[in-house]
Amino acid sequence: MPDASLANETIRAGEAAHFGALAADWWNPAGSSAMLHRLNPVRLAFLREAIDLHWGGDVRSIRPLAGKKALDVGCGAGLVAEPLARLGADVTGVDAAAENIAAAVRHAAGTGLPITYHHGELARLGLGTFDLVTSMEVIEHVADKAAFVAHLAAHLADGGLMVLSTPNRTAASRVLLVGAAEALGAVPKGTHHWDDFITPDELGDLLAEAGLAMGEPRGIAWSPSRGLHLSDDLALNYIVTARAG
Numbered sequence: 001m002p003d004a005s006l007a008n009e010t011i012r013a014g015e016a017a018h019f020g021a022l023a024a025d026w027w028n029p030a031g032s033s034a035m036l037h038r039l040n041p042v043r044l045a046f047l048r049e050a051i052d053l054h055w056g057g058d059v060r061s062i063r064p065l066a067g068k069k070a071l072d073v074g075c076g077a078g079l080v081a082e083p084l085a086r087l088g089a090d091v092t093g094v095d096a097a098a099e100n101i102a103a104a105v106r107h108a109a110g111t112g113l114p115i116t117y118h119h120g121e122l123a124r125l126g127l128g129t130f131d132l133v134t135s136m137e138v139i140e141h142v143a144d145k146a147a148f149v150a151h152l153a154a155h156l157a158d159g160g161l162m163v164l165s166t167p168n169r170t171a172a173s174r175v176l177l178v179g180a181a182e183a184l185g186a187v188p189k190g191t192h193h194w195d196d197f198i199t200p201d202e203l204g205d206l207l208a209e210a211g212l213a214m215g216e217p218r219g220i221a222w223s224p225s226r227g228l229h230l231s232d233d234l235a236l237n238y239i240v241t242a243r244a245g
Helices: 013-020 034-055 081-086 098-111 145-154 171-183 200-209
Strands: 069-073 090-095 116-119 130-136 156-167 212-214 218-223 227-231 237-244
Touching: 013 098, 034 130, 034 156, 034 218, 034 227, 034 237, 069 081, 081 090, 081 098, 090 098, 098 116, 145 156, 145 200, 200 212, 200 237
Parallel strands: 069 090, 069 130, 090 116, 130 156
Antiparallel strands: 156 237, 212 237, 218 227, 218 237
8 A cells, every 4th residue: 555645636637627628539649649649659669678678578478567567647548558458467547637537448448458447646546566657748747746756656566667758848848849839739738838847867866765766768859750769869758767776
């Protein structure tokens, strides 16, 4: 059980309402979540490599998470949770928006994936610990980042692996991820608030405070020729692993 002292509120009602309003369109690759659909293969490629390296599994296996429990926090309608289930994990998803959870449950039922979903504040759900904890493009939306990271750490089992992704707070991300992306309709208006973005150094400090060591971050960059891809360039977005220090 998570420590009750960690039950600080991390959910912002306005953020939950914003994303809940997009729930019905979440699985439409050409809809309001189109950017997440383009981002997802890049995140999943990093995640698969991290899984293989962490547990030393067979890189040819189609179910490297068989026998393991995975928790996806800020799961939306299941864009990461469903691939984790296909990789063999016993998956639990948590989200701040009830509408997202309803959409996730419907979609998982349609695909026959046995995923357990919960709506609410993570620290209050009593979910126990997991071998893998993921939280993709979420920390920039929470009310208390230190408490949120502590909640994630409290749900990571001994020897487990955490994977996080988030936009970086740079001049480039202000111009491209907030200004241009919203102006051009690539993401819905009001999705990003640049002041809430977190740098890799800041995230590393928060993870260290929670007893975790952050791995070397990889950038998620964009170019006309390659689209979104893993890169050494951290200016826009990055993805990292974390393990018990």
